[in-house]
Amino acid sequence: xxxxxxxxxxxxxxxxxxxxxxxxxxxxxxxxxxxxxxxxxxxxxxxxxxxxxxxxxxxxxxxxxxxxxxxxxxxxxxxxxxxxxxxxxxxxxxxxxxxxxxxxxxxxxxxxxxxxxxxxxxxxxxxxxxxxxxxxxxxxxxxxxxxxxxxxxxxxxxxxxxxxxxxxxxxxxxxxxxxxxxxxxxxxxxxxxxxxxxxxxxxxxxxxxxxxxxxxxxxxxxxxxxxxxxxxxxxxxxxxxxxxxxxxxxxxxxxxxxxxxxxxxxxxxxxxxxxxxxxxxxxxxxxxxxxxxxxxxxxxxxxxxxxxxxx
Numbered sequence: 006x007x008x009x010x011x012x013x014x015x016x017x018x019x020x021x022x023x024x025x026x027x028x029x030x031x032x033x034x035x036x037x038x039x040x041x042x043x044x045x046x047x048x049x050x051x052x053x054x055x056x057x058x059x060x061x062x063x064x065x066x067x068x069x070x071x072x073x074x075x076x077x078x079x080x081x082x083x084x085x086x087x088x089x090x091x092x093x094x095x096x097x098x099x100x101x102x103x104x105x106x107x108x109x110x111x112x113x114x115x116x117x118x119x120x121x122x123x124x125x126x127x128x129x130x131x132x133x134x135x136x137x138x139x140x141x142x143x144x145x146x147x148x149x150x151x152x153x154x155x156x157x158x159x160x161x162x163x164x165x166x167x168x169x170x171x172x173x174x175x176x177x178x179x180x181x182x183x184x185x186x187x188x189x190x191x192x193x194x195x196x197x198x199x200x201x202x203x204x205x206x207x208x209x210x211x212x213x214x215x216x217x218x219x220x221x222x223x224x225x226x227x228x229x230x231x232x233x234x235x236x237x238x239x240x241x242x243x244x245x246x247x248x249x250x251x252x253x254x255x256x257x258x259x260x261x262x263x264x265x266x267x268x269x270x271x272x273x274x275x276x277x278x279x280x281x282x283x284x285x286x287x288x289x290x291x292x293x294x295x296x297x298x299x300x301x302x303x304x305x306x307x308x309x310x311x312x313x314x315x316x
Contacts, residue, residue: 016145016175017068018061018278021166022054023128023152024073024083024096025105029267029306033113049306050086051107052128053182054150056271056307057278062091063309064297065279069093072140076127079104089311097135099127109267111305119267125156132158133165140166145282147175148274151182154198155190167201178204180274181211188214196231204281205232206274209239221245225253236277236291238270238298244291256291259299268307272297 032044054073062069074097075083083104087094105126111119129152141147147170153163170177179202181187187195192215199205205228207215212224212235221237222245229235229247237245240258247253263269276297280290300309 016282017070017143018058018065018146018148018282019070019072019140019144020054020058020061020148020150021072021131021153021163022057022148022150023052023105023125024050024055024071024075024087024094025052025107025126025128026079026083027051027107027109027267027306029109029111031111031113031305036110047305049308050083051109051268051307052105052150053152053180053268053271053307054148055083055087055092056268057148057150057180057275058092059087059090059308060268060272060275060297060301061279062275064276064293065283066091067279067282068143069279070140070144071095072131072135073097074099074127074129074131074135075105076103086308090308095140097131099130102127102130105129111267113264125152129153129156129159131162133161136162136165136169138169141169141173141175144170144175146278147177148278149177149179151180152186154195155183155186160198164198167198171201176203178202178206178274178278180206180270181208181215184208184210184214187211199232202232204234204236206236206238206270206277208270209237209242212237222247222253222255226250229253234287236287236294238273238294240266240269240298243295244273246287246291248287254288256288256295258295261299261302263302264305266302267305269298269301271307272301272309 105128225247243258245253273294277294
């Protein structure tokens with residue numbers, strides 16, 4: 006069977022990606038240029054890669070590991086937060102750059118839409134020297150954050166990790182992460198990297214950007230001719246599961262009133278990968294991803310509650 010669609014395999018999930026500090030500002034009124042806008046502001050741990058790892062640990066409870074890079078300013082805090090979430094972190098402390106910071110502006114209207122201001126800091130300064138093939142010992146799946154592709158050093162690391170995983174027969178997944186950054190990188194460069202993947206998890210906008218097709222189902226089917234398993238996250242419309250160019254299967258979302266959509270896609274990805282490792286088929290894994298996404302949008306920030314947190 007395809008590595009990307011096999012019915013699970015034993016082993017840990019290794020996530021390689023960004024660890025950042027999120028400053029989440031939830032505002033009710035439109036932003037007022039040149040003056041004040043009242044907001045509820047919280048500082049929370051975040052980063053797409055770290056969020057995926059935390060949601061995988063929260064929903065699957067297995068061995069979840071994370072390789073990331075942080076500044077000395079936030080290293081101890083981020084490590085504590087990851088361990089409390091059930092993740093085994095390996096954080097490289099950057100001697101020069103501060104921990105990445107993302108300002109999340111969240112409109113508390115019905116859509117709970119968010120806008121990001123991103124300072125990647127140390128998070129995208131991962132480099133091949135930070136990698137060791139021993140990181141794959143006991144690993145059943147490798148997941149790469151798409152943000153890694155947006156700087157030269159972290160893109161080189163992603164290529165090194167992908168090659169090492171393929172040499173060991175470990176399936177590799179990737180979430181493209183950002184339509185805006187994809188446009189800067191270039192669709193052709195991204196698709197050239199994607200040819201080595203087993204699973205691709207784009208958002209609806211990313212899937213359409215990568216294919217030039219306006220219809221999400223058509224985009225999912227086209228991408229699955231390049232990557233064996235493609236799962237398109239479509240928010241309130243659920244998800245589309247496509248395999249080898251066939252008509253995609255639609256998995257419905259759970260109805261929910263969103264509070265903060267930050268990290269909803271990461272929650273889906275983490276739960277989806279945990280389910281695959283547990284032996285679920287892609288459609289069932291996508292359903293679990295939708296459930297995690299629904300839970301995520303009811304919370305502020307991009308992380309699940311800690312395992313010992315009764316909330």
